Amino acid sequence: xxxGVSDLNPKNSDKLLSIIIPVYNxxxxxxxxxxxxxxxxxxxxxxxxxxxxxxxxAEYIIKKFQKRYTDSLIYCKKPxxxxxxxxxxxxxxxxxxxxxxxxxxxxxxxxxxKEMLDxxxxxxxxxxxxxxxxxxxxxxxxxxxxTNVSRKTDYFRLIDTxxxxxxxxxxxxxxxxxxxxxxxxxxxxxxxxxxxxxxxxKKIYKIDKPFYKYYQRSGSIQNSGFNEKRFVIxxxxxICFQEAKNLPEELQLQIRGSLYTHQILALLIYPISNLSxxxxxxxxxxxxxxxxDFGNDFYENCYVIEYVKNLKRKHLLKLLxxxxxxxxxxxxxxxxxxxxxxxxxxxxxxxxxxxxxxxxVHIISIVKKIISIPKILLRKTRTFFRIIKTKIKNREx
Numbered sequence: 001x002x003x004g005v006s007d008l009n010p011k012n013s014d015k016l017l018s019i020i021i022p023v024y025n026x027x028x029x030x031x032x033x034x035x036x037x038x039x040x041x042x043x044x045x046x047x048x049x050x051x052x053x054x055x056x057x058a059e060y061i062i063k064k065f066q067k068r069y070t071d072s073l074i075y076c077k078k079p080x081x082x083x084x085x086x087x088x089x090x091x092x093x094x095x096x097x098x099x100x101x102x103x104x105x106x107x108x109x110x111x112x113x114k115e116m117l118d119x120x121x122x123x124x125x126x127x128x129x130x131x132x133x134x135x136x137x138x139x140x141x142x143x144x145x146x147t148n149v150s151r152k153t154d155y156f157r158l159i160d161t162x163x164x165x166x167x168x169x170x171x172x173x174x175x176x177x178x179x180x181x182x183x184x185x186x187x188x189x190x191x192x193x194x195x196x197x198x199x200x201x202k203k204i205y206k207i208d209k210p211f212y213k214y215y216q217r218s219g220s221i222q223n224s225g226f227n228e229k230r231f232v233i234x235x236x237x238x239i240c241f242q243e244a245k246n247l248p249e250e251l252q253l254q255i256r257g258s259l260y261t262h263q264i265l266a267l268l269i270y271p272i273s274n275l276s277x278x279x280x281x282x283x284x285x286x287x288x289x290x291x292x293d294f295g296n297d298f299y300e301n302c303y304v305i306e307y308v309k310n311l312k313r314k315h316l317l318k319l320l321x322x323x324x325x326x327x328x329x330x331x332x333x334x335x336x337x338x339x340x341x342x343x344x345x346x347x348x349x350x351x352x353x354x355x356x357x358x359x360x361v362h363i364i365s366i367v368k369k370i371i372s373i374p375k376i377l378l379r380k381t382r383t384f385f386r387i388i389k390t391k392i393k394n395r396e397x
Contacts, residue, residue, distance in 0.1 A: 018096030022086035053080030084182035112211035126201035257303025
């Protein structure tokens with residue numbers, strides 16, 4: 001992770017924000033991505049597009065934007081080196097006081113960067129981050145709250161979430177990237193960097209709006225099917241743990257807890273549990289071996305214990321330690337049925353509650369109308385006598 005960005009003094013540039021967009025095989029999506037970014041681009045912002053040897057026609061679309069936004073769009077083309085390499089390349093070109101990334105198959109609320117930059121400048125923040133909206137191909141959306149409000153510090157509230165490592169919903173002071181680079185050749189690259197990067201921050205602020213639109217396309221890295229390559233998360237976690245050794249012990253404990261739960265254990269609890277038994281028989285022994293390499297540091301981590309307890313998965317830890325594949329498969333199947341039953345009960349409960357609320361609101365409305373009848377009658381009576389009085393007076397005149 002050594003050898004990061006040089007020349008970090010913001011006085012050397014009038015740029016306040018650098019938006020780095022790595023591009024590879026996203027011809028279908030980049031038009032929407034760039035349109036959303038340039039719609040309300042803040043002043044003194046540069047958009048650095050890094051074409052990582054993309055074989056499609058993304059370059060044609062990029063150059064159309066480059067002609068229109070000559071003062072703010074910087075286009076770079078390089079041989080394919082992977083996402084980490086593209087990010088590092090973009091960082092080496094960035095001149096802004098703050099850095100953020102956007103994946104070229106995602107898009108944003110046009111107000112995102114202006115509102116976040118305004119807050120960052122007002123508070124002299126080290127990090128400003130926002131919530132995320134996951135957008136699926138069938139059109140449905142899921143709001144992802146990117147903070148754990150149960151934690152006591154800004155740092156732990158930020159890192160103890162599933163989307164902690166994402167670099168695209170955060171504005172980060174460029175100086176924090178000093179001596180930090182993304183590990184080239186590894187997916188899940190943000191996991192190796194994010195907790196260390198955030199630990200340098202003294203001022204962290206949150207905007208409770210889902211500015212970032214995280215598009216869940218079937219061909220993306222995260223949604224292209226589960227295989228052994230996804231276990232690269234163990235390697236990036238180890239890089240992070242190694243880099244964290246100079247941090248206070250409490251921060252190290254929190255970092256390990258976050259990565260053990262949201263990044264590693266979650267693989268077993270969610271995607272692996274949805275695979276066929278044959279696939280599970282192949283992957284679970286590998287998963288157990290890798291997780292047992294962490295030894296008691298994993299099993300005794302208080303946040304791991306808390307995590308499985310809250311999810312009612314306490315049996316998993318013993319089974320993982322024994323690497324009992326057959327029982328793990330049975331328990332995963334049980335948990336899946338249990339969750340489906342619990343979700344169904346929650347749905348029924350919510351439906352009944354909403355129905356009762358509607359009835360209650362309707363009853364209140366009826367009661368209010370009944371209560372208002374005397375007032376209406378009194379008002380109409382007064383009006384009636386006023387008219388009679390007026391008529392009598394007119395006759396007398």
